[in-house]
Amino acid sequence: MTTPPSFPTLAGLGWSVHKKPTFSTIIGAHASGREVRTPLYVNPIWTFEVTIDGLSSSATAFPGLGANSQQALLGFFLGLQGKYGTFLFTDPTDSxxxxxxxxxxxxxxxxxxxxxxxxxxxxxxxxxxxxxxxxxxxxxxxxxxxxxxxxxxxxxxxxxxxxxxxxxxxxxxQCRFDDDAMDFEQFMSNLWKVDKITFRSVRAS
Structure with missing residues (x-):
């Protein structure tokens, strides 16, 4: 099995970071008010939301953000064709x-x-x-x-x-992006940000 690419390490990663476990449950309601609940997942799907406060589109400007970090993230997204491909995300708090x-x-x-x-x-x-x-x-x-x-x-x-x-x-x-589009905003010369990137875990095939 081919190892998926890893989500790039970005110095401009900002706060806050969201991490959400999600289950799927079928609920059948009765006229008496009682419920029959059937869980569909044994384990959750994890959804992540991150913010990138700064990306440099230059090899020399804003070196603390990494040379050409904007192109690195954009190229990573393009290479996966949006939510089609999968990648590995290392959660610093859970890895x-x-x-x-x-x-x-x-x-x-x-x-x-x-x-x-x-x-x-x-x-x-x-x-x-x-x-x-x-x-x-x-x-x-x-x-x-x-x-x-x-x-x-x-x-x-x-x-x-x-x-x-x-x-x-x-x-x-192992994750995929939630969307087939990613909004990069340039707010200074050679300086970009992404207000929200969401992705979710996928089951191993």
Whole structure:
């Protein structure tokens, strides 16, 4: 599976940043006022909204914003053809797991999904970008495992029954843009901004 491109690192990223988990629930209402509720998602779709306060369209003007950062973001959007293509977004507040629980061995299963806890909620991560350590009952395993994109840990030999499987790794959200258009505003010579960029996570295919 080809790794999607990563959302560019932009020094002009501003405040505030919005991050919204969304579920989908069918609700059937009865004449008595009671409801029947059916959840369609086990895990949420995450929606992000960011603001870019400054982008430079020059190689030398406003160096703190990055040389030609306006062209970099515009080219990134064009390359994805708006909301058609997918990309990886690393959320600075939610992108790493240290010795996180992935499951328990049963002597047969060799593939486990990388996941992270958000409070008490366990959710598979979108795309694992690097794996530092894999542990069986707390013992680091230097070999005998591999990463299969986007988010699977595969052992060459199935971990034994009741063996705790944990890992330290980093991850990103696989996303697509919400819109097929992006509004770039030039408010000074060589200085641009984007008031709002929204994108959402997508399920691994």
């Amino acid at each position: 790493s797991v240290t010795a996180g629980a992935l499951g328990t061995g049963d002597g047969t299963t060799t593939t486990f999904t990388f996941a992270r806890y958000m409070g008490a909620f366990l959710e598979p991560v979108g795309w694992v970008t690097a794996v530092s350590n894999v542990y069986l009952n707390g013992v680091n395993q230097a070999s005998g495992w591999s990463l299969t994109t986007p988010n699977s840990l595969v052992f060459s030999v199935a971990p034994g029954a009741a063996v705790a499987i944990t890992a330290t790794f980093t991850f990103a959200f």
